[in-house]
Amino acid sequence: MFLESLNELDLSYNSLTGEIPNSIGNLRNLSILFLGGNKFSGSIPQEIGLLESLNKLDLSKNVLTGGIPYSIGNLTSLSLLYLHRNHLSSSIPQEIGLLQSLNELHLSGNILTGEIPNSIGNLRNLSILNLLDNKLSGFISQEIGLLESLNELDLSGNIFTGEIPNSIGNLRNLYTLYLESNKLSGTIPLSIWNMTMLTTLGLGQNNLSGYVPSEIGQLKSLESLSLSDNEFTGHLPQEVCHGGVLENLTVANNYFSGSIPKSLKNCTSLHRLRLDGNQLTGNISDDFGIYPHLDYIDLSYNNFYGELSLKWGDYRNITSFKISNNNVSGEIPAELGKVTQLQLIDLTSNHLEGTIPKELGGLKLLYSLTLSNNRLSGVIPSDIKMLSSLKILDLASNSLSGSIPKQLGECSKLLLLNLSDNKFTNSIPQEIGFLRSLQDLDLSCNLLAQEMPWQLGQLQMLETLNVSHNMLSGLIPRTFKDLLSLTVVDISSNKLQGPIPDIKAFHNASFEALRDNMGICGNASGLKPCNLPKGNRTVKRKSNKLVILIALPLLGSLLLVIVVIGALFILRQRARKRKAEPGNIEQDQNLFTILGHDGKLLYENIIAATEEFNSNYCIGEGGYGTVYKAVMPTEQVVAVKKLHQSQTEKLSDFKAFEKEVCVLANIRHRNIVKMYGFCSHAKHSFLVYEFIERGSLRKIITSEEQAIEFDWMKRLNVVKGMAGALSYLHHSCSPPIIHRDITSNNVLLDLEYEARVSDFGTARMLMPDSSNWTSFAGTFGYTAPGA
Incomplete structure (x- = not known):
């Protein structure tokens, strides 16, 4: 290189590929x-350590591999070091502690392992330390408490164990502390409550226990507090919102008990409140105040009682309103x-009475x-048709009556409709057949009568159908043969008769799902075959002769057509093969665009x-x-998941598919398998994931030897990990x-037998036309019991 006098070099956010050249070390005057933001691959050259005048170094968002070179310790003038979002591995070198001028250190989104080096304590000028989303382990070093200039510390998404070091309380200038998604245990050290500058404290998804002391009131600048998915006990401290600026409080899935603190009732600054999955109690009408900025509230799975007061109508910014599995009574x-911003209402499993208010129809x-x-009663209001965005409607296990309103057919985006275990009468409205996106339909345990409408056969996305325990009669509509997506069906305890549809769902149905009807027949467990009437046998023999006379003249013409089509097919295949040559790879979709890979190389x-x-x-194989x-x-x-050809043919809208991959690739949780990206080529298309060792x-x-090693403590940990992953996806x-x-x-x-949930977005990506999968993703043709 001939640029030895160069002082600044900025090539960021281009599409540069290849390796960083060793000759970079010749630029001795570079600051x-x-x-x-490029696609550089390979390792960081050791020659980088020759740039002793360097003040700022940014190699982030590339595809760099290998370890951080030990020669980095020569760059003693560095104030900023960005290496985040690469594939760097190995441990953080002890030489990092020589960079005593360093102000910002970003190493997040790599595969770094081992412990934080003790030499980190030498970086006394450090204001930002971000080690998010690596595989760092061991104890958090006590030396972390020497970094008294720190403003931001993020160690989330690693495998740190042991207790939070007491020395962390020395970081009196800290604004943000994230220790989420690790395996930390023990209690919160009292020294944390002396960090009075804190605005954000994230300790969720660990194994922390004990009480949250009243000293939390000393954090008067606290805006966000996350303690979810731990093992905390006792009452929520009265001083939890003592500073009056708390915006986000998340304490879900712990063992908190007792009533709501008064400071929380008067905490008008709240935007997001999650108390779900605890043992909290109190009158829901009295214990919560008016929160003008609140946009999300989840009080589910507690012991709250009382009635929903009229004041809930004043929360004009709420998007999610969840109070399921409590003891709430009265009317809705x-x-x-x-509350026109509402997107989700969940009041499941309470003691609510009265009717469904028609005013809910205004929630667009x-x-x-x-x-x-x-214990809801009355009819479903016809205003339900105004819910144009509705995808999930579950009114099961109430005392609703009357006819199922035909207006439901106007809720064209419905994916799930569950009206089971009510007192609905009359026939199933044919308008249900207009819900072309419907995947789950449960009308069981009602008083529905007459024949099933043939329009139900138009529900080609339907996966689960349950109309059992009604008084339906007549034949099963012939149109049901078109329900090819159907996997689970239950028509038991009705008055149906005649042949079952010739589709897999009915053939595979258990006898319990078909029993107690008036005489259905067909190829399924426990059913009699459908025999042809005697008269039809004679007609069949005569018709065979007629078929032969008609078929012979047509056979010659048919063979000619087949020859012509075959010739056209061969010519088309040859043209396709020429287009798919590797030299023409630039015509493929943009390979591995999500994480900045060199697609052709990978x-x-x-x-x-x-x-x-x-x-x-x-x-x-799946x-x-x-x-x-x-x-x-x-x-x-x-x-590497190599997609079947039938799936890759469905990717008609690649840009929409690419956006879905981008969303899923950015999901980060210690119990969710990371997606690295997607590759599309004329010959092969595949998804690339993090490799999980034990399978x-x-x-x-199912392995006798491995099952013995997989003891109950490990199994409980797996269940907890799965719950944490699902909670993250849901909330x-x-x-x-x-x-x-x-x-x-x-x-x-x-x-380490840590659970990692996979395949949570595959169906959504491969079936973009099946509706908005972001809110209701799953595998086409199967509904898991855990859904």
Whole structure:
């Protein structure tokens, strides 16, 4: 290079590829080097340590591999070091402690392992330390407390164990502290409550226990507090909102008990409140105040009682209103219809009475309304048709009566409709057949009569159908043969007769799902075959002769047509093959655009690593594709799901698909398998995931030797990890993602038997036209019991 006098070099956010050249070390006068946001691969050259005048170094958002070079310790003038969002591995070198001028250190989103080096305590000028989303382990070093200039500390998404060091309380200038998604245990050290500058404290998704002391009131600047998914006990401290600026309080899934603190009732600054999954009690009418800025509230799975007061209509900014599984009584206030920003209402499993207020029809943004397992009566208001965004309607297990309103057919986005265990009468309205996106329909345990409308056969997305325990009569409509997506069906305890439809769902149905009818027949367990009437046999023999006379003249013409079509097909295949040559790869969709990979290079690497998807590398197979283990040239191991050809043909809207991959690739939780990206090519299309060492839960529990090693403590930890992952998908993703495919095959275990949920978005990506999967994702053709 001939630029030895160069002082600043900024090549960030281009599409540069290849390796960073060793000759970079010749730029001895360089003070600023920005190469972030490219597609650089390979390792960081040791020669980087020759740039002793360097003040700012940004290599973030590339595909760099290997370890952080020890020569980095020579850059003693560095004030800023950005290496985040690469594939850097190995441990953080002790030499990092030589960078005593360092002000910001960002290493998040890599695969760094080992412990935080003790030398980190030498970085006394550090204001930001971000180690988020790595695989760092061991105890959090006491030396962290020496970094008294720190303003931001993020150690989330690692595998740190042990207690939070007491020395952390020395960080009196800290504004933000994130320790979420680790395996920390013990109690919160009292020294934390002396960090009076804190605005954000995130301790969720650990194994922390004990009480939250009243000293929390000393954090008067606290705006966000997350203690969810731990084992905290006792009461919520009275001083929890003592500073009056708390905006986000999340204490879900702990063992908190007692009543709501008065400071929380008067905490008008609240935007988001999650108290779900505890043992809290109190009168819901009296214990909560007016929160003008509140946009999310979840009080589910507690012991709250009392009635829903009219004041809930004053929360004009709320998008999610969840109070399920409590002891709330009284009527649903009509004033809820004024909360026009509402997207989700969940009042399941309470003691609510009265009718469903028609005013709810004004909630144009509402996509989920679940009021099941209450004591509601009366009819479903016809205003239900105004809920144009509705995807989930669950009114099961109430005392609703009258006819099912035909206006439901105007809720064209419905995915789930559950009206089971009520007192609905008359016939099933034919308008239900207009709900072309419907996947789950449950009308069981009602008083429905007459024949099933043939229009139900138009529900080609339907996966589950339950009309059992009614008084339906007549034949099953012939149109049901078109319900090819159907996997679960139950028509038992009716007055149906005649043949069952010739589709897999009915053939595979258990006898329990078909029993107690007036005489249905067909190819299914416990049913008699459908015999032809005697008269039809004679007609059939005569008709055979007629068929032969008609068929012979047509056969010659048919053969000619087949020859012509075959010739056209061969010519078209040759044209396709020419287009799919590797030299024409630029016509493929943008490969690996999500994480900035060099798509062509990684495609070739994966093909080579799997010997073009040789079965020797196969580690599993599912409905959407076959999974292979691939060891990359960097020695990083990934799992590659090669999609079946039938699935890749559905990717008509690649940009929409790419956005879905981007959303899923950015999901970060210690119990969710990371997606690295997607590759599309004329010959192969595949998804690339983090490789999880022990494989599926099913594999372990079906192996006698491994099942013995997999003791009850490990099993309980797996259940907790799965719950944490699902809670994250349901509550922390916006809009929420519902897996709907939880099986033992989709729960993977790492070397430490930590649960990792996989395949939570595959169906959504591969079926973009099946509706808004973001709010209700799952595998086409299967509804998991855990949904």
